[in-house]
Amino acid sequence: MPIIPSGAIGAKIIGWGTSLPQKVVTNDELSKTMDTSDEWIRERTGIERRHIGGTTASLSIESGRKAIEMSGIDPLSIDALVLSTTTPDRTVPATSATVQHGLSLRCGAFDVNAACSGFVYALITGHGLVAMGMKRILVIGTDTLSRITDWTDRNTAILFADGSGAAVIEASSGPGQLLGWDFDADGSLEDLLYAEIGGTLHMEGKEVFRRAVRIMVESAEKSIKAAGLTTNEIDLVVPHQANLRIIEAACKRLDIPMSRTSVVLNETGNTSSASIPLALFDAVDRGRVKSGDNVLLVGFGAGMTAASAVIKWNQS
Ligand code: COA
Numbered sequence: 001m002p003i004i005p006s007g008a009i010g011a012k013i014i015g016w017g018t019s020l021p022q023k024v025v026t027n028d029e030l031s032k033t034m035d036t037s038d039e040w041i042r043e044r045t046g047i048e049r050r051h052i053g054g055t056t057a058s059l060s061i062e063s064g065r066k067a068i069e070m071s072g073i074d075p076l077s078i079d080a081l082v083l084s085t086t087t088p089d090r091t092v093p094a095t096s097a098t099v100q101h102g103l104s105l106r107c108g109a110f111d112v113n114a115a116c117s118g119f120v121y122a123l124i125t126g127h128g129l130v131a132m133g134m135k136r137i138l139v140i141g142t143d144t145l146s147r148i149t150d151w152t153d154r155n156t157a158i159l160f161a162d163g164s165g166a167a168v169i170e171a172s173s174g175p176g177q178l179l180g181w182d183f184d185a186d187g188s189l190e191d192l193l194y195a196e197i198g199g200t201l202h203m204e205g206k207e208v209f210r211r212a213v214r215i216m217v218e219s220a221e222k223s224i225k226a227a228g229l230t231t232n233e234i235d236l237v238v239p240h241q242a243n244l245r246i247i248e249a250a251c252k253r254l255d256i257p258m259s260r261t262s263v264v265l266n267e268t269g270n271t272s273s274a275s276i277p278l279a280l281f282d283a284v285d286r287g288r289v290k291s292g293d294n295v296l297l298v299g300f301g302a303g304m305t306a307a308s309a310v311i312k313w314n315q316s
Helices: 027-032 037-043 056-071 094-104 114-131 187-191 205-226 244-254 272-285
Strands: 010-020 022-026 049-051 080-084 108-112 136-145 162-171 178-185 236-239 294-301 303-311
Touching: 010 056, 010 094, 010 114, 010 272, 022 027, 027 037, 037 056, 037 244, 056 094, 056 162, 080 094, 080 114, 094 108, 094 136, 094 205, 108 114, 108 178, 114 136, 114 162, 114 178, 114 272, 114 294, 114 303, 136 272, 162 272, 178 187, 178 205, 187 205, 205 303, 236 244, 272 294
Parallel strands: 080 108, 080 136, 236 294
Antiparallel strands: 010 162, 022 049, 136 162, 178 303, 294 303
């Protein structure tokens, strides 16, 4: 469990933005093309509709532009772009290169692929770059899972969708927002959820569900401990938006009431790298997060990866 060294230069989020494709696909629409129903999908997953469309670069440019505009900074002052994605637009180059050009940045840019844990991995990586002397980092989480989904497979097609969320983090003079963090992977489980290059997603849903709850809880506990907090002191949990029942089971084990979680999956489905920023900034934009609140971000995904971070929300 990494403990952030005292004196390490911290960072905080100074601007954010999100992006969802315009096209909305409801459960009823899916049930016209496969053997499923709105009732089944809602009951088993909590998902009601999802947004489909766009490319990873186009969604990233939209969310990234909003985050830069909100932060009010000169794009040329951004030192690095870290893009979390499992669905790059091309094999080569990294999609972050396309996004860097699209946003007129002049900085290093690279992709991070840690599946649905990716945004938290990227956020932690961004903080690491700040600790190494950089000042401003653009962290984006984007996925276009609809492009690697078999739309005749009811095991997966009901779950996955597209979206993007972005944050500008800036080195802070005082203590940074990141209080504790953790990430992990267990590659022995890779066959539970995978897509071959050029292929579509295959998933052992039940087993992913079972493991997901366990690894989310383990990772969250490590981050909370590293932050020097207890679960009682977590004001809001922002979990990966995969399945409402997974979130409920994990929160029950953590002894955190559902009233202290952010859930957007009913509107978004599972957007992988975008899911945590979409849920975080939805809560912030609705005024659910106050300055000084302790926010737990916790994700899991293919690999099987898990990642969590406790951040102290502070706008001033
Ligand atoms: N519509 C209607 N019926 C469906 C269905 C669908 N889309 N998918 C499966 N069923 C049926 C099954 O055939 C089964 O029928 P049976 O009882 O007659 O055999 C029944 O519903 C139960 O199926 P099961 O697979 O046990 O459902 P579940 O409760 O495990 O839910 C998932 C399936 C995929 C929703 C669930 O396992 C899940 O969310 N897993 C985690 C997936 C995940 O989070 N992946 C992303 C990781 S980042």
